[in-house]
Amino acid sequence: MNKGMNKDILFYLPAKLIEGLAGVLMISLYTRILTPQLYDHYILLNGTVLMCYQLIVGWLLHAGYRHINEAQTDSEKTKYISTLLTTWLGLQSIYLAVAGLIYAFVSDYRVWILYSLLWFVFYSGTQLMIAVLAANKKVMLSVSASTATLSVKVLLTWGLSQVVSPWAGIVISHITVDAVLFAVLLARSSFITFWKFSEWDYALFKKFLHYGVPLIGMALAMSVTSMSDRFVIDRFLVGGSAGIYQANYGIAAAAFSMIMIAMMRAVYPNILKHFERDRSSYPSVIWQGLRMYLLLAVPAAVGLVLLSYDISARILDLQYVVGYSVIGWVAAGMLLLGLTEYLIKPLELNKNTKPIFLASVAAASLNLILNLIYVPSGGIIVAAMTTFLSYLVYLLILAVMVKSKYEIIIKWKSVARICLASSAMAIPVLLTKNFITGWLTLIAVVSCAVLVYSAALIVTGELKNELTYLLSKFRRQD
Structure with a gap:
């Protein structure tokens, strides 16, 4: 038993429990102040921002997380942080340039583009900072920031909804909270003192790029897996269906994100430490983390499947409860996705991320095809079932790929x-x-x-x- 890892888990879990509850409260509040049609707009905007984040910045987050232990001295930290944050700033510039062109030539979506610009920039910066702080063992600051971002958004949205339109309150709260939090994290982390544009290092950037490029494809594929159903539902089903689907989907996602992120934030630094010290020991540490995940995730999935109607009826406004069956299917799929996070660790540690990309493309392609064929006639429950099936295929493909090259302890x-x-x-x-x-x-x-x-x-x-x-x-x- 890894005592250090268990101690980290006991620290992260309560914080993530608060964050998970805040996420559920957010869903509950939004479904009460927005109609299903307006909730459609919210999830499509939020989903677009999340997809862009995964594609444009997500690879950098993973690459920075993997290479952080290579920065030990002050000069190495300066090079690492300068390369990481300057690259992030460059990626923002690319996003702003592309969005600006769309704004100039596609007038129908200008208001959405303005929302997404501010939403994306500050959200991506905050998420990058939280992850790097966690990897750098600045646990208290990372956990406090992660918990605060959702909790404050819920409170601010509720307050603003009393004086402005609910939709305006949501947009203002998301942008404001992420902007303030990003500034606070930069100042409190001391990263700003190490950030020097002149210290941007091309060799380190190439390392980031080599590790992260396949993850761009993976991010695209996983975004298709998680988001294609919502766009297909919005296109082919009656207005409000996507909102009903996402509200119930979000309950299961909030519960499992709490478990998955809390566990991985505690487990991954310990896996990385053992990998760098003694490569023969890290498979057993991965198993210890996987076992702790199973102890929480399996009963959570069972509970969400059995109590899906009761949970939906307690949390959501009545007009959303019709989609309660989505909760169970998504919970089962998220359970499999969490298993995969541990399965791919040998690939990530050995900087062999191409198999992850290939498996995610296969799963995403299957998900998109099934959604286009069956969702128009089968409805939102079929969309949830295809999500489960896609995550199962993703898990099975990676299990075969990893087992053929690396030791797996189960x-x-x-x-x-x-x-x-x-x-x-x-x-x-x-x-x-x-x-x-x-x-x-x-x-x-x-x-x-x-x-x-x-x-x-x-x-x-x-x-x-x-x-x-x-x-x-x-x-x-x-």
């Missing part, structure tokens, strides 16, 4: 115990879900399920090491 007995405990947890949920009438009864059912799941893990011996560790801690304190 302790199947441990996986079986986690699945058995999750199945045991499902029993009280199925027996009591018909009694759910509000938040209190929903919380009671979930609490009962958590107790059963925990008891099953203890009985099967899956938590033996964790319990031994905790008992030793208590004995020392005594």
